[in-house]
Amino acid sequence: MNRRTLRGGRRPRGALAITLVMTALALIYLYPLILVVINSLKTFSEIMSNVVALPSRLNGENFSNAFTLMRYPNLFLNTLLVTCMGTAGVVLLASIAGFKLSRTRTRYSWLVFLVCVAPMMIPFHSFMISLVKIARNLHLTNSIWGLGVIYWGLGVPLSLFMYHGFVKTVPTDLDDCASIDGCSPLRAFFQVILPLLQPVTVSVIVINAMWMWNDFLLPLLVLSGAKKSMTLQLAAYNFFGQYKIEWQNAMAGVLLTITPAIIFYLVLQRHIIKGMVAGAVKG
Amino acid sequence: MTAPALVAILLFVEIPFLMSVLYSFTKWNGLDKAVKFIGIANYAELMTTDPGFGSAMIFTLLFTVLAVAATNVIALLLAVILDANIRGKNVLRAAFYIPNIISLIIIGYVWRFIFSRGFDSFGALTHLGVFQLSWLGDFHLVFFSVVLVTVWQSIGFYMVIYIAGLQTVPREQIEAAVIDGTGPVNRFFRITLPLILPSVTVAVFYSLSNALKTFDVIFSLTFGGPGTATTSIALDIYKTAFSDSRFGYGSAKSVVLFLLILAVTVFQLTAFKRREVQA
Numbered sequence: 001m002n003r004r005t006l007r008g009g010r011r012p013r014g015a016l017a018i019t020l021v022m023t024a025l026a027l028i029y030l031y032p033l034i035l036v037v038i039n040s041l042k043t044f045s046e047i048m049s050n051v052v053a054l055p056s057r058l059n060g061e062n063f064s065n066a067f068t069l070m071r072y073p074n075l076f077l078n079t080l081l082v083t084c085m086g087t088a089g090v091v092l093l094a095s096i097a098g099f100k101l102s103r104t105r106t107r108y109s110w111l112v113f114l115v116c117v118a119p120m121m122i123p124f125h126s127f128m129i130s131l132v133k134i135a136r137n138l139h140l141t142n143s144i145w146g147l148g149v150i151y152w153g154l155g156v157p158l159s160l161f162m163y164h165g166f167v168k169t170v171p172t173d174l175d176d177c178a179s180i181d182g183c184s185p186l187r188a189f190f191q192v193i194l195p196l197l198q199p200v201t202v203s204v205i206v207i208n209a210m211w212m213w214n215d216f217l218l219p220l221l222v223l224s225g226a227k228k229s230m231t232l233q234l235a236a237y238n239f240f241g242q243y244k245i246e247w248q249n250a251m252a253g254v255l256l257t258i259t260p261a262i263i264f265y266l267v268l269q270r271h272i273i274k275g276m277v278a279g280a281v282k283g
Numbered sequence: 284m285t286a287p288a289l290v291a292i293l294l295f296v297e298i299p300f301l302m303s304v305l306y307s308f309t310k311w312n313g314l315d316k317a318v319k320f321i322g323i324a325n326y327a328e329l330m331t332t333d334p335g336f337g338s339a340m341i342f343t344l345l346f347t348v349l350a351v352a353a354t355n356v357i358a359l360l361l362a363v364i365l366d367a368n369i370r371g372k373n374v375l376r377a378a379f380y381i382p383n384i385i386s387l388i389i390i391g392y393v394w395r396f397i398f399s400r401g402f403d404s405f406g407a408l409t410h411l412g413v414f415q416l417s418w419l420g421d422f423h424l425v426f427f428s429v430v431l432v433t434v435w436q437s438i439g440f441y442m443v444i445y446i447a448g449l450q451t452v453p454r455e456q457i458e459a460a461v462i463d464g465t466g467p468v469n470r471f472f473r474i475t476l477p478l479i480l481p482s483v484t485v486a487v488f489y490s491l492s493n494a495l496k497t498f499d500v501i502f503s504l505t506f507g508g509p510g511t512a513t514t515s516i517a518l519d520i521y522k523t524a525f526s527d528s529r530f531g532y533g534s535a536k537s538v539v540l541f542l543l544i545l546a547v548t549v550f551q552l553t554a555f556k557r558r559e560v561q562a
Contacts (some may be wrong), residue, residue: 097288130299153295214386
């Protein structure tokens with residue numbers, strides 16, 4: 001079942017020319033990002049005189065500036081914490097509920113399933129106003145933990161839907177075996193079922209982690225005000241929100257913010273592509 | 284075992300959504316305890332006397348049409364090219380996907396830099412007229428700037444969806460067509476495209492709903508300006524609620540956004556699914 005041998009086939013005519021043209025296109029396409037890298041190493045006056053030119057000398061001064069201005073270690077940890085906590089919660093809640101709802105076949109469970117996946121059709125912007133009010137009443141605002149908890153509610157519907165579909169491929173005999181052997185339902189789930197759901201779990205982790213790391217509006221609404229609990233995306237907003245932008249530091253700040261996501265992508269590239277497609281096609 | 288998931292969803296999505304529907308019939312500034320029921324006055328206002336919402340609606344719809352069309356055509360074209368057996372296709376796919384892993388808010392800021400500082404330098408070097416235009420300051424041109432940045436950021440994602448679809452097309456069918464002497468263009472429109480219609484449905488669905496609720500890129504690139512030239516419905520909701528403190532009125536707008544997205548996507552799905560069956 002190797003897709004590469006199934007497909008592939010002959011190289012089309014002019015394959016080399018296509019590669020060259022596409023490489024040139026890709027470089028033009030990514031040129032804005034290349035410029036960010038180049039300009040993150042320049043001084044302010046170098047940027048103002050010519051953006052395209054290479055820096056006269058390499059210095060990491062902008063990065064150390066951005067590092068302290070953003071309080072990078074602090075915000076990096078905050079963002080990581082939100083992402084991990086939010087993703088872990090979504091995986092846990094969605095897998096258990098998706099499994100349970102997929103196994104019970106009653107009218108009641110079908111209704112619960114519909115209630116659980118309906119939010120996939122509700123855009124965030126159409127309930128954010130009241131969400132802020134609820135978050136405030138529950139004392140979840142201005143706290144990294146609170147933000148992580150809110151992500152559970154927002155992330156579960158799609159993830160539950162993906163688990164729900166995949167559980168059908170796991171034979172019910174396995175549940176019976178585990179219960180005959182005296183496993184409690186919860187233990188049977190964690191020791192027998194969850195390991196078998198791993199392909200979905202990878203997709204769910206990828207989709208949720210990328211979203212939470214990059215999300216802007218919810219942190220803006222929920223964390224407004226508190227300086228010590230901020231995420232990297234909010235820090236970028238503060239950088240560029242000023243009247244007179246210090247481009248050199250801002251460029252370095254952009255790179256510091258996106259590098260973790262880029263590394264995550266380069267390391268897990270195949271899983272990310274697969275996860276994104278799975279989320280889209282099944283969603 | 285389902286209770287925790289259900290509670291989280293109800294608490295953070297569905298109850299706030301239902302509250303928004305209720306608040307849409309009230310006058311409320313978000314702080315006061317007093318919430319005054321005013322019937323459909325909010326809806327009447329946004330339909331008749333609010334030029335801001337009208338222009339946000341027009342901007343969003345025009346933006347959606349152009350962004351969805353451009354995104355899907357370019358992404359499909361890229362997918363077809365990078366699905367062929369050429370050297371370096373995996374690296375090329377990865378390259379076109381990169382903007383998609385960067386947050387939209389950062390994308391907006393990067394392009395603000397390119398449009399302002401970058402275009403100054405390009406203009407000085409090449410003396411081309413396009414770089415001397417005011418891409419973020421001109422009331423008409425800024426529309427295309429927002430579309431350009433959105434398309435640039437998102438084509439990688441849709442390319443990947445289309446590549447996944449193309450990989451399900453059986454080689455024998457293509458080869459049979461080659462033997463029958465069908466040209467590449469005909470082959471694409473008569474065989475490949477009908478076979479990957481499910482991917483088209485998915486890609487158009489996602490690009491539609493993302494375009495209709497576009498927010499982040501505009502927030503960081505133009506903040507809706509100049510004037511209200513690039514204020515989308517989602518940004519208008521944000522400004523109404525959190526800048527003008529009109530929570531009730533903002534809620535009415537958010538209900539309209541929900542209904543708009545629901546209507547458009549349901550229509551799209553039924554229309555596309557019907558064609559899928561025929562194919």
